[in-house]
Amino acid sequence: MVNKLYLVTPRGFCAGVEMAIKALHWLLKIYDETIYCYHEIVHNKWIVKEFEKNNVIFVEDPSEIPEGSIVMLSAHGTAPNVEEQFNSISSVTINSVCPLVTKVHHEAKKFTSSNTQIIYVGHKDHDEAKGALGVSPDNMHLVEDINDVKSLDIGDNVALLAQTTLALSEWEPIMEFSKDKFSNLKMPRKSDLCYATTNRQEAILAILPKVESVVVVGSENSSNTKALVSMVQNKGVSANRVDNVRDLENINLKGTVAVTAGASAPDHIVYEIIEKINPSSLEYFELKQEVEYFPLPQQLRKNIRLISDFLNNFNDSENNPDTTLGISNDKEWTATEALNSL
Ligand code: SF4
Numbered sequence: 001m002v003n004k005l006y007l008v009t010p011r012g013f014c015a016g017v018e019m020a021i022k023a024l025h026w027l028l029k030i031y032d033e034t035i036y037c038y039h040e041i042v043h044n045k046w047i048v049k050e051f052e053k054n055n056v057i058f059v060e061d062p063s064e065i066p067e068g069s070i071v072m073l074s075a076h077g078t079a080p081n082v083e084e085q086f087n088s089i090s091s092v093t094i095n096s097v098c099p100l101v102t103k104v105h106h107e108a109k110k111f112t113s114s115n116t117q118i119i120y121v122g123h124k125d126h127d128e129a130k131g132a133l134g135v136s137p138d139n140m141h142l143v144e145d146i147n148d149v150k151s152l153d154i155g156d157n158v159a160l161l162a163q164t165t166l167a168l169s170e171w172e173p174i175m176e177f178s179k180d181k182f183s184n185l186k187m188p189r190k191s192d193l194c195y196a197t198t199n200r201q202e203a204i205l206a207i208l209p210k211v212e213s214v215v216v217v218g219s220e221n222s223s224n225t226k227a228l229v230s231m232v233q234n235k236g237v238s239a240n241r242v243d244n245v246r247d248l249e250n251i252n253l254k255g256t257v258a259v260t261a262g263a264s265a266p267d268h269i270v271y272e273i274i275e276k277i278n279p280s281s282l283e284y285f286e287l288k289q290e291v292e293y294f295p296l297p298q299q300l301r302k303n304i305r306l307i308s309d310f311l312n313n314f315n316d317s318e319n320n321p322d323t324t325l326g327i328s329n330d331k332e333w334t335a336t337e338a339l340n341s342l
Pocket of ligand 1: 015016098197224263
């Protein structure tokens with residue numbers, strides 16, 4: 001029996017996930033054909049299934065797409081050579097990489113151009129790490145823990161970069177150890193760990209003293225979701241990741257519980273889970289509000305405008321004043337609404 005449930009904010013969709021979902025929705029809207037998406041658009045099972053039901057095929061390699069197809073590259077970032085391969089096969093490729101992942105790619109290019117060796121802290125099999133390491137494969141060294149850093153023999157002209165979705169508890173010990181090992185260690189001025197990852201972790205840490213356990217909503221391959229779970233467990237508090245209501249079946253929740261969600265988890269699943277838990281009381285805990293907004297990819301906006309101009313040549317534009325098919329209102333329109341309208 002759960003007496004009290006705290007629903008934590010910030011949780012769920014970040015600005016990068018919002019942008020990527022809306023971008024894929026736009027591709028479906030303007031091209032009446034199958035869209036091929038490199039990697040899962042975001043790491044959430046439910047969202048991937050919804051897009052699959054609506055004529056999106058997710059692929060893991062450019063060889064899987066037919067000549068002349070329409071392609072979207074996922075929010076996690078794509079290695080430059082892979083993007084080139086997609087460009088050479090597709091008729092249109094839209095890159096919906098999150099700008100905060102692009103920032104890490106830029107840093108990798110900058111350090112490589114000054115012959116600096118790069119330590120990249122990340123998870124070996126994660127899409128984001130694969131994309132980032134592809135920026136400079138000969139110069140970048142993936143590390144997952146302190147032992148990996150210990151075994152590096154790469155001189156002293158070294159920089160440290162990170163996957164955006166690491167747990168603070170994963171990142172900080174590796175950063176401190178690397179600073180000790182490499183006396184001239186270079187780092188970006190602003191942390192690579194993104195605002196959404198950090199905010200969700202800080203919010204759950206703030207409520208932790210009041211709860212006996214935590215439920216984190218999100219899919220198994222969502223790195224920031226797993227980071228939330230491990231942060232909580234490292235503090236000695238029980239934490240369970242659930243993708244949907246069914247995952248609650250084997251979990252015995254009691255007392256006071258907090259619920260949060262990774263950056264790619266839809267909020268309707270959070271509310272289904274709360275309904276299933278059926279707490280005696282529900283309290284909202286908001287650490288801070290997020291106002292970040294990332295515009296749709298530039299190439300997509302350009303394509304929408306071209307199509308819209310073409311259509312407006314056949315329409316009475318005075319009676320149809322929105323000449324951009326609604327794209328000018330993108331900031332007011334949410335990924336949840338995009339998913340609902342699929
Ligand atoms: S979790 Fe961070 S890096 Fe990843 S898409 Fe969201 S804002 Fe971008």
